Amino acid sequence: VQAPVDGGDGAGAGNSDGKVKIGFSMATLKEERWTKDKEAFEAHCKKMEVECVVTVANANAQKQANDVDNLLTQKVDVLVIAPHDSTQAASMVNKAKAQGIPVVSYDRLINSDKIDLYISHQVPVIGRVMAEYALKKVPKGNYVLVYGASTDNNGMIMKKEQNAVLKDAVDRGDIKIVADQHAKDWKPDEALKIVENALTQNNDKIDAVVASNDGTAGGAISALETKGLAGKVIVTGQDAEKAALQRIAEGKQSMTVYKPITPLANGAVEAAIKLAKKEKLESEEFKADGVEKAIQAILLEVIVVDKENLLDTVIKDGWATFEDVFANVPEDKRPKKP
Amino acid sequence: MAKTEDSEKKKLRTSSLRAYTMIGALVVIWLFFHWQTGSIFLTPRNLSNLMLQTSVTGIIAVGMLMVIVSGNIDLSVGSLLALAGGTAALCLTVLGLGLIPSVLAAIAVGVAIGFFQGFLTAYASIPAFIVTLGGLLAWRGAIKGISKSETISVSDPAFKAIGQSYLAPMGGWILAVAAIVLILFLAYRSVQNQKMYGEGDTSFGSEMAKALLPIAGVIAFIYVMNAYAGIPIPVLIFLAVAFFGFFITNNTTFGRYIYAIGGNAEAARLSGINNRAVVMKVFAILGAFTGIAAVIYTARVAAASPDAGTLLELDAIAACVIGGTSLMGGRGTVFGACLGALIMASLDNGMSLLNYADFTQELIKGTILVAAVGLDMIGRK
Amino acid sequence: MAKTEDSEKKKLRTSSLRAYTMIGALVVIWLFFHWQTGSIFLTPRNLSNLMLQTSVTGIIAVGMLMVIVSGNIDLSVGSLLALAGGTAALCLTVLGLGLIPSVLAAIAVGVAIGFFQGFLTAYASIPAFIVTLGGLLAWRGAIKGISKSETISVSDPAFKAIGQSYLAPMGGWILAVAAIVLILFLAYRSVQNQKMYGEGDTSFGSEMAKALLPIAGVIAFIYVMNAYAGIPIPVLIFLAVAFFGFFITNNTTFGRYIYAIGGNAEAARLSGINNRAVVMKVFAILGAFTGIAAVIYTARVAAASPDAGTLLELDAIAACVIGGTSLMGGRGTVFGACLGALIMASLDNGMSLLNYADFTQELIKGTILVAAVGLDMIGRK
C-alpha cells in the first residue's frame, strides 16, 4: 500500500489562512554560500508575504528524506529542494508529487523528470569554467587537481567536467596532471596536505592548482605560501567566499566562481509561489544527462571573478564590501573605491 | 516461594528503573514537541513518520546492543550499510537480479563481513575497536571503488516498496490479533510453568492482568498506525528485528552467553562457553541486521549512495547507551536500545518540524542526550 | 641488587615489545613508500612535511592517551578543535585582540570545556562516551552558530607563523644541545640515586652508554629537519606536548593515579586517591591540548572553518590503540600514542604522494590498521 494521497488540502492556493507555505529542504549549511542562500530565500519570502519553512539536512541524504517527510507533514504548498544527493532526492520528489505538491530543484539538479522546475547555476558549467580559466593562464605545465569530497555528487560532476576540459591538453602532453585527489569532506587541511605532498613530489614545480571550492583553495594556498609560491601558481576556487575574495585582492588566489545568490533565491521563491498558485512559469526546456525527459529550467549565469573584475562584480552587487575585500591590502596598493 | 517471587519483582523493579526514567523522558519530549509544533507532533501521520525514521537506526541498535553487551563495539556499521545497500542496488540494476536475490545479497554481504570482523576480533584477538575502525575505512573505500563514487538509483517498484509502502490496515489488525494471542499464550505458559515447578501461588487471574498493558499497547499502536496509512513496512521489519533480538537475549542460551562473556569473559570460558564462537556470531548477527537496514535505507530513498550511513555507528551506540547499556559489557536490554533509538529520532523529528537552525539542533540534541542520561544517573542514586 | 636490575630490564622488555613491533611496522611502511615513490619519501623535505602532518593528531593523541588510560574516552575533540580554532580566529579578526590573547583564548576554551566534560563524567557519573558524544554535537553546533557557518580567514602574519614557519637551524642545534644535556643529567642523577638508595653496582659508564641511543636520535632528528628548513614550529610544539605528556605519565604521582584509576577504580579509591578530581583534570589537560592543536590547525590553513577536525577523534583514538593503549583503561604509553599518530600520518602521506585514488587509500589504510595491530597480537603470543 502506498502512502495516502491527502493532497486535497495541501495543493492549490494556500492553507486555511490563504497564505502560500513554501518548504525549503536544504542539504547543508556547511559552506558560507548556503547560509547566504538561506538568508536570501527567507528574506524574499518575507517580502513576498509567504510563509516558509527551511530544514537543513547536515549533508545526510537520510536526514534530508526525513526532513522532506516532515515538511509534507506540515502541509506545505510547494517544496524547494537543494538535494544532497541528486539521485536519492528523486524519491522525495515522487513522494511529494504523489501528494500533489509541486517541486523545485534548487541549484543542484535532481535526477527526476517529475520536477516542475530546475533553477540553478549549473554545476557542470562551474567545473568547466575553472578548468578553462586555468588552461588559459597556464597552457603548458604541471597541474594539481584538488577535487571535492568523493561522496559529494557535485564534487564528482565538477571532477568530470574539469577532466573533460583538460583532456586534450593532457593528451597533447602540454599539461601534466601530477596529482589529483579528493579533499575528504571538502576540508581545507586535506587540500593543504595534498598540495604539500604534491610540491614535495615535484620539487615545487607546480603551475596550477584547480581546487573545486574556496575552502580547499585556501588550504592549497597555505601550502604554497610556506614555499613562497602563493601568487605564482594559478589557483581556482568557487563560491566567492569573503576569505577567497581577500586572497584574490592580495593576488594569492587567481579566481573564484561567483554565483550570485540573490537572483537564484528570489527566482526560486517567485517560481515556487507561481507553482503553488498553479500559474504559468517563464522557463526554458532543459535536457540533462541522467534525466529521461526534458524538464523546465531557469538557468542563471555564473561569473568568473579574478583580480581584474572584483570591483565590477562582487563589490558592485553588494555581495561583499570594498573594505572587507581589500582588508589585507595596504591602503596605497588598493584600487580606487568606487 | 513467596520470598523469591517478591525479590524477583524487586530486582525487576531496579533493572526497569532506567527504562522508566527513559520512558518518562520520551513522554516529556513528545509532549513538548506536540505543544511547540502546534499539535502536529502527536498526529498519526507524524507518529508514523517518526517510527519510519527510527527504523534504520533501531534495527542496527538491536544488533549493536548484543555486540556491546558481549564487551565489544562495532564502528563499521555505517560504512557496511553503504556497502550492503550498494550491493543490493548493483544486483538489481547492473546484474539484473531479482528482488529476493538482491535483498539476500545485501544481507549476505553484511553477514560475511560480520563474520570476518568477528573472526578477527575473537580468534585473532585484535581489539574490536581497531577491527571495525579499519572496517569503517575499508568498506567505505570498497563501495566508493565499486560504484565509482556515484549514486546508484533503483527503480524496481517491488524493491522500493520495502522502504516506501505500508501494510494494509487489515493486515495490521491481523497482526494485532496474532500478537495478543501470543501474549496470552505466554502468560498462560508462565502460570503453567510456575505450577509445574511448585510456585503455585500465582493465580491465573493476576497473570492475565499483567498481560493487559502490553495488549493495550499493541492495540494503541496498530490503531495509530492505521489512522494514517497502516504500519510502514520498515517499521514492521524493525518490530520483527526487535522481537527477534528480545527473544535471543532473554530466552536463549546464546543470549545468556553474550551477557556472561561481557560480564566476566574468563569465568564464562571456564564455564564451558566457547567465547570466541559466540562473539563471532554476535558480530554476524549485527552484520545481518545491518544488511537488512541497508535494504530499507536504499529502498526508502530509492538509491544507494556511497556516503550512506555516515555517523550511523555513533547514533546506534548512543541509542544503546541512552537505553542503559554499559560500554564495559555485560549490561543492557534490547528494549532500552529501541527506546534510545526512538528518543534520538524524536529529537530529530521534532526539531526538524520546529524548523530549528541546524546548529541549534546540534546544540539541543547534544544537551538533551547528556541531560537525559544525567537525570537518569541522579535518579538511580 | 643485580636481580632487580635484571628483571627491571625484563619488565621493560615485555612492555616495550609492542613499541618495537610498531617501530618495525613503521620502518617497513617507510621503506616501502621510499621505494615506491622513487626515493622521495625519506628525503628531509618530505620527513619534515610528515612530521608537520603528524603534529595536530599527535598533540591530541597525547591528551587522548591520558583520558583513555583513565578508563574514559573523548569523542568531542574534533568539534572542540573547530570551536577553539574559531575562537582564536574571531578574537584576532572580529575582536581585534593580539596574538597572545587570541591563542590563550583558544586554550582557555579547550580547558573550560575539558573541565566541564570532566565534571559531568566524574561528578555526575554520566558515561564519558555520552558526555563527549553530546559535546561532539553541541560544540560543532556552537561554532556553526557563532561563525554563521562561515570560514573565518586569518591574515595576521604572527599567527600564521605558528603554523607555517620553521625554527632556524641554529635554534635546532641549541635545542639539541639542551636535550643532550638533559639526557646526560638524567643519566647522572639516576646513577646518583642508585648510589644513594644502595643500588651501587650500576657504573657511571654503563648508565652513560644507555644514554647514547636517545642522544643519537636527537642529533639525527635535528640534522634531518635542518637539512630541509629547520624544525617546523608545529612539530616543536608537538614535541613539547609529547615531552610534557611523557613526564606526567611517567614521573608524577598524578600520572600514576591515572593508570591506577583506569586499572582498578575501586582499588584506587581505597588507596585514598580522589578519582573524580583526577579524571576531571585529565579531561582538562586534553582540552588544553585540543586548544593548542586548534591554534596550529587554524594557523596552518590560515582560516578557521566550522567543519574543521571532523573525525579527528577517531584518528586520535586509533593512534592510541595502535600504540598499545587498552580501551579498557589502565594501559598505554605516550610514546606509543605518538608512534601511532606517526604511523597513520605516514600512511596518509605516502599514499597521497603515490596519488592513490581516495577509495584505495581508505581500503589500504583500513587494512594496514588492522594488520599492524593483528601482527602485534600474534607477536605477543
Added chain:
Amino acid sequence: MTPLLEMKDITKEFPGVKALDEVNLDLHEGEFHALVGENGAGKSTLMKVLSGVYPYGNYKGDILINGEIQKFQTIREAENAGIAIIFQELSLVKELTIAENIFLGREPSNLGVINWHKMYQDAAKLLKDLNLDINPSTEVGDLGIGQQQLVEIAKALSQDAKLLVLDEPTAALTESEVETLFEILRKLKDRGVGMIYISHKLDEVFEMSDRITVLRDGQTVGTHHAAELDKDKVISLMVGREVGDIFPEVSHEFGEVAMEVRNLTAFEPDHPDKKLVDNVSFKVRKGEVLGIAGLMGAGRSELLATIFGAWRGNHSGEVYVEGKKVDIRSPKDAIDVGIGFVTEDRKRYGLILDQTILDNSTLAGLKDISGRFLTSRPKELSATTEVMEKLNVKAPSAMTETGTLSGGNQQKVVIGKWLLTNPKILFLDEPTRGIDVGAKQEIYAEINLLAEEGLAIVMVSSELPEVLGVSDRILVLHEGRATGEFSKEEATPENVMAAATG
C-alpha cells in the same frame, strides 16, 4: 587509660539488609584483637565503617580514637588518623607494579614528581621483611593470588599506622608465610600498634589474640579474653549452636577408576621451556576424595587447569575418563566428559559479580538445565533454589546479585554452579578459602556426601588440616613434580610437609 579505638553502637544498613546492629568494639595500644563470626556476620562492613569507606553520616554510632570522636569523610582522612587496613577483597591495580601498588596514593615524591629509586628501594625492603623473593617491578597481574595477598600486606605495613586492620590476610597464604607475617605482627605489637584481625582460621586466632570479639548476624555476641575461650566455645558463639568435629568421620566405598592422568606436563605460557607441571600421573576412583597438597606455586592449580582444558600454555599428557582416553581441548570438552572445576579465585574466574545467583548457578550447566537453545526461567529457578538449599546459601533470593554476597556465600554459589552440571569428577581448587567454620563444615559434609553419591573428587588445598581431614588419599606436588602419595592412614602433617618442601 583511654583505649586507642572505641566503636560505639555502630549501625549500618544496606537496602534490605541490616549489616550491623549497634555493634561495640574497643582496642588498646599494642593489643591484638580478633574479630570472628560467620560469613556475612558483618565483620568486613564494620572495618569499612572504621576506615572511612562508608563516610561519616552513612552509618549510626561513634568512632573514637584516643577518646576523640572521628568523622571520616574519606579513606584518606582515616589514614591520616593512623588507620591502615588490608581489605578482604584484594584491592590492587593489576596493571601497576608491586612497588607502585604498595605506595599508591603515597608515593615518595617531591612536588608531585616521583622518586622512583626510593620507591623501589623501600618496596624491596618491605618485600624482604615479608620473605617475599619477587622483584618489586613485577606487574601485580602476573602474581598468583597468594603473592597478591602479600603485596596487600606490604601495602598496609608501609603506612606505619598505629592501628592496623587485617581482614582475612592469610586466606591465601601458606603456613610459612603466615609465620613470617606473625613475626612481623609481633614486632608491631611490641611497638604499640593496635591490631584488629579477622580470620576464619581459629588456630591463628588463638595463636595471636589478646581478646576475641564474636559477631553474629550484625550483633556483638561478646568480647572475651582469649584465655577464657577455646575453639569449640568460639565456634558455638559464632554459630549459635554446638558444632562437633568439623571433619566428617566416614570411610568411603571406592568404585572403579573414574579418571586417570598420565604423564601430564604443562609449560608456562610466556616461557615455553619452563615446566609448571612436570610429568604428573595419578588416578582417582569413584567415591574417592583425592587431596592435592603443596606449597604455593607448586603447580597444583595448573595441573587442574591443564586437565580441564583451560591452560593457555603448551602441555602434553593423557587423560582417561572411565577408562576411555579423552581429548580435552577446552573447558567445554571437559564439562562434556563430566568434569567440574571449582576455580580458586572466585572473583576472577568463578563469578560474574553483577549477575544474579541464578544466572551464575546455571551458567555452566545451562543446556542441561533448560534445553539446548531456549532457556526456561522456572526450570532454572527450581534448579537454583534446590542447590541453594542444599549448600545453605544465605541470600535474600536467587535473584540477588552475587557481588553483594559475603565471600563464603559466593564460594558456595560457585560450587553450586558446578553441581548443576552433574559432574562425575569434581575438581575443587581451594574450596574453603575465606569461608567460616560453619560453612566449612557444611562444605566438607557436602564433599563427603558427593563422594558417597559416587563422585570422584580432586581437591587442592593449602590448608594442611583440611587436606588431611577430608582426603582419602593425598598427592603432594613440589615445583610441579609429584613428590609423594599417601593414603589417609599414612598421611601425617610431618611427612606431607616434608614431601611438599622437596
